[in-house]
Amino acid sequence: MKLITAIIKPFKLDDVREALASVGVQGMTVTEVRGFGRQKGHTELYRGAEYSIDFLPKLQLEVAIADDQVERAIESLCASACTGKIGDGKIFVTPLEHVVRIRTGETGETAL
Helix, strand or coil: CEEEEEEECHHHHHHHHHHHHHCCCCCCEEEEEEECCCCCCEEEEECCEEEEECCEEEEEEEEEECHHHHHHHHHHHHHHHCCCCCCCEEEEEEECCCCECCCCCCEHHHHC
16 A cells, blocks of 8 residues: 655646546545745735745645555646646655554455
């Protein structure tokens, strides 16, 4: 089992959700986050004053999936979240040692 964590632009959420659902991903957790990478923020003008926005709004998706779904999920996530511009985001894949469904007590891949 793997945990896929992806940082994406907020307006791409619906596209990503549909793409992941089409490859069999049944659930995900979405968190509003702020950060920067190579994009390094930007400056804006407000009432004549210029100010710097260092941390840009992003969404963090977390998806727990079986090992055999990882590559398809990554491919669909990349295709649906890509705008071709700086700041599209990152995908991190980490191993999951143990998963438990609280309601039923199921463990492992059956708990996903």
